[in-house]
Amino acid sequence: MNKRVFVTHQMPGERIHELSAHCDVNVWMGPGLLSATALREELEGCQGLICLLTDKVSAELVAAMPELEFVSSMSVGIDHIDCEALSARKIPLGHTPGVLVETTADTAFALMLAASRRVIEADHFIRQGNWTPENAWAPDFFTGKEVSGATLGIVGLGAIGQAMARRAAGFGMEVLAWNRSPRDVAGVESVALDELLARSDFVSVHVALAGETRKLLDAEKIGMMKSGAVLVNTARGGIVDEEALADALRAGDLYAAGIDVFESEPVQAENPLLSLPNVVVAPHIGSATMTTRARMADLAVDNALAALAGERMPHCFNPAVYL
Ligand code: GLV
Numbered sequence: 411m412n413k414r415v416f417v418t419h420q421m422p423g424e425r426i427h428e429l430s431a432h433c434d435v436n437v438w439m440g441p442g443l444l445s446a447t448a449l450r451e452e453l454e455g456c457q458g459l460i461c462l463l464t465d466k467v468s469a470e471l472v473a474a475m476p477e478l479e480f481v482s483s484m485s486v487g488i489d490h491i492d493c494e495a496l497s498a499r500k501i502p503l504g505h506t507p508g509v510l511v512e513t514t515a516d517t518a519f520a521l522m523l524a525a526s527r528r529v530i531e532a533d534h535f536i537r538q539g540n541w542t543p544e545n546a547w548a549p550d551f552f553t554g555k556e557v558s559g560a561t562l563g564i565v566g567l568g569a570i571g572q573a574m575a576r577r578a579a580g581f582g583m584e585v586l587a588w589n590r591s592p593r594d595v596a597g598v599e600s601v602a603l604d605e606l607l608a609r610s611d612f613v614s615v616h617v618a619l620a621g622e623t624r625k626l627l628d629a630e631k632i633g634m635m636k637s638g639a640v641l642v643n644t645a646r647g648g649i650v651d652e653e654a655l656a657d658a659l660r661a662g663d664l665y666a667a668g669i670d671v672f673e674s675e676p677v678q679a680e681n682p683l684l685s686l687p688n689v690v691v692a693p694h695i696g697s698a699t700m701t702t703r704a705r706m707a708d709l710a711v712d713n714a715l716a717a718l719a720g721e722r723m724p725h726c727f728n729p730a731v732y733l
């Protein structure tokens with residue numbers, strides 16, 4: 411009998427078309443996001459799940475799916491999934507590292523430049539009809555913060571952090587990095603997190619969200635940041651204390667922030683960061699190019715196809731399940 415696989419969203423890429431040759435596929439067609447209740451109902455009797463980072467795969471859901479044999483997420487981050495619950499049953503969890511590295515670093519750099527050079531504020535200024543002869547070019551008109559030659563602190567020197575360092579080198583920046591297990595990367599000075607925060611003009615977050623990194627940048631750590639620094643977060647909202655960040659920005663301790671990820675997504679209108687003109691926001695679009703999203707979908711399908719064939723997933727997050 412064919413295995414049953416549930417896919418929580420229509421997906422781009424080439425490989426998705428191969429899936430139905432190997433299993434019975436059911437794809438959620440919407441409208442909107444799949445609710446937790448709908449996910450549970452749709453998964454009933456399924457051996458496989460291909461999901462997105464918006465789908466919460468809790469321990470309760472895993473417990474309710476006795477036939478579940480694999481989960482493949484079209485994301486590099488897996489904080490939406492209870493990996494321990496899967497590992498306890500030796501269920502492999504696939505994810506999509508590698509293919510979104512450069513794209514996400516591009517987004518982080520774009521936010522860093524936009525926030526420091528006030529690009530969004532300037533756009534609004536013109537569209538709102540404020541660019542008038544009385545309010546025009548002057549030596550201090552729309553002056554921002556210099557990026558070239560400044561010091562960038564990278565929190566988390568994984569693949570994306572290293573891609574960020576390569577970009578920074580092109581801008582003549584001094585690059586510091588903190589990583590839980592220090593890594594030797596040419597042109598990057600490894601430092602303790604507190605030193606990184608004290609010395610960096612720009613801080614960009616590239617760690618995964620896990621128990622040890624939840625609120626890693628809390629009020630105390632944000633308080634250690636250099637006066638007038640800029641924080642960029644394209645990793646996960648839960649790593650930064652949003653209230654503390656908003657307070658520091660409002661008080662002028664920090665110059666600006668570029669934020670692509672929020673503790674709760676979609677972000678609520680009353681989130682304090684949204685009322686600050688010196689915060690550039692984006693709706694979790696770090697990997698959002700058509701090319702990269704298609705590559706991510708292809709990897710998610712490759713992981714699923716391997717699991718269906720009883721083989722090792724090419725990109726398994728919990729490879730100990732194969733021991
Ligand atoms: C994006 O945030 C991802 O985890 O792929």
Ligand code: GLV
Nearest residue numbers: 507508568569570
């Ligand atoms: C994970 O986020 C990576 O750096 O590839």
